[in-house]
Amino acid sequence: MKTKLLRRDFFKKIFAGTLVFLIPTFVKKAIARQKDHAPLLSKSNNETLKTIHSLRTIHGNFKDQPISQGNLDTILQASIQAPSGSALQTYSIIVIKDREKMKRICGYQGAALLLYCVDYNRLIASAKSLGHSYNPDGMQIYITGTTNTILAVQTAVIAAKALGIDSLTTNGIHRGDMQRVWDEVELPEKHCFPLIALVLGYPTEEPKYHKGRLDGPGVFHNEKYHLPTKEELAEITRKYDDDELHIRLSDDWKADHDHYLDWLFTKRFSRFSKPISKETQAFKMLKRGRFVDMQNS
């Protein structure tokens, strides 16, 4: 049965290959032109939208199967195509294949880890090499730098998915003592901050369902900000409880809580029930990095 299927697949591929070969070039070009210019309303006939709608997060259940260097290079080259303020590319991407190191850095393992850091040290070094002084200090620099960085991250996520490679974007690097991340990959103390870890790989098993998302009031706003009304908030609560929508993080609420959001705010995020009262390590690291608070910037 399996052999028969394989043989049928083989002939289909041969036939498909031949047929594609037989389509004259000018016809291919005409098809391509149509693809480029026609407004495509539906996600169902647009490969890029299909890729985006197939995105999924794998929580560390990646096979011990490597990604080819070719695919990795394709992902990296795609990543830097993201828009970048003043064409500065204010980031460093550390490519890590050492699985033990991945675990120590972010708590997860995959075929590769791309550690995305907002980083101005290349630019500072360039300025210095030409005899100039460049001091990218302060919060505005941090905002622009991190924006450039995360635009590149998501471009890599989508490019990877286009190659059939799944991913996890995790701030596991900020859990525990963050200094380990600087130590593990020898990051500069100043003007550099590890922002997110992108773990890439192939999942050990297919997720049981595709995650949904909350849309509507509270997410999309029309012309001006609209805080959801009482009725809209009730609808949001209902949507998170809905077993079909899959927009929640977990089913752990079901045993002891009326609603998923009850569990979220009283259990999962119980630490936020009171305003915070001490300096976080993230803030300390950003202060050391000259991104915040020197001269109260």
Place this chain on the structure above:
Amino acid sequence: MKTKLLRRDFFKKIFAGTLVFLIPTFVKKAIARQKDHAPLLSKSNNETLKTIHSLRTIHGNFKDQPISQGNLDTILQASIQAPSGSALQTYSIIVIKDREKMKRICGYQGAALLLYCVDYNRLIASAKSLGHSYNPDGMQIYITGTTNTILAVQTAVIAAKALGIDSLTTNGIHRGDMQRVWDEVELPEKHCFPLIALVLGYPTEEPKYHKGRLDGPGVFHNEKYHLPTKEELAEITRKYDDDELHIRLSDDWKADHDHYLDWLFTKRFSRFSKPISKETQAFKMLKRGRFVDMQNS
């Protein structure tokens, strides 16, 4: 001549359409299967990678041509497919079609402006509606919130491009007095910060060339951080000067400077020649928003 070209195009399309129609379903399926599973090394045969490599920033030269509501909805629905820490979707997307308002908010105009704000107010309101207290304060909250937000921004950028719609991601919202942005769209003062404006539209003219990007040392790092050597910095300087690579922001350096990077650091970014010495408005706004510095967080 034009008529002849048009007629030729017409017949090509008819022919292409017929031919595609004639391909048997099982062959189409075989082609689709190949697309789904084969590792695709090259950007040339993968629609998603082609979309990513066709990304370009339009600096406000957008036609006065609207985007259909269908396309706008497709972009918004794609945007929220981005990964989101703890499935929280810590953002608000304000859709603005009023062209005068766009100009006032970010300095640019297009068919639509999507104002992406890191925003915890929906979550706070949900908590309150269920009788809970949720205080998303401090820098770690800001980092996670902004990361979720920019992941959604770039997903919108790529989805728009897949529909043939170009874009500009701009921090024009942070130029001048930022308070105007809060006023224009009635943003909450706390736990909300407008992060980036995404202007969408169709360009008035095709850009003359496709922008390149810096790759190699200083951008990609292998297993650990590597600050470019003297030779690598010289190569980076050379790449920015290269007329074929198009990785620089502008050609304004050519009149008075030896290198593009000389211009960048002494002219464009002359304000960074000395360390900053006063609090930026961005920092003030983030303090007001409880993202930084209350109890030195």
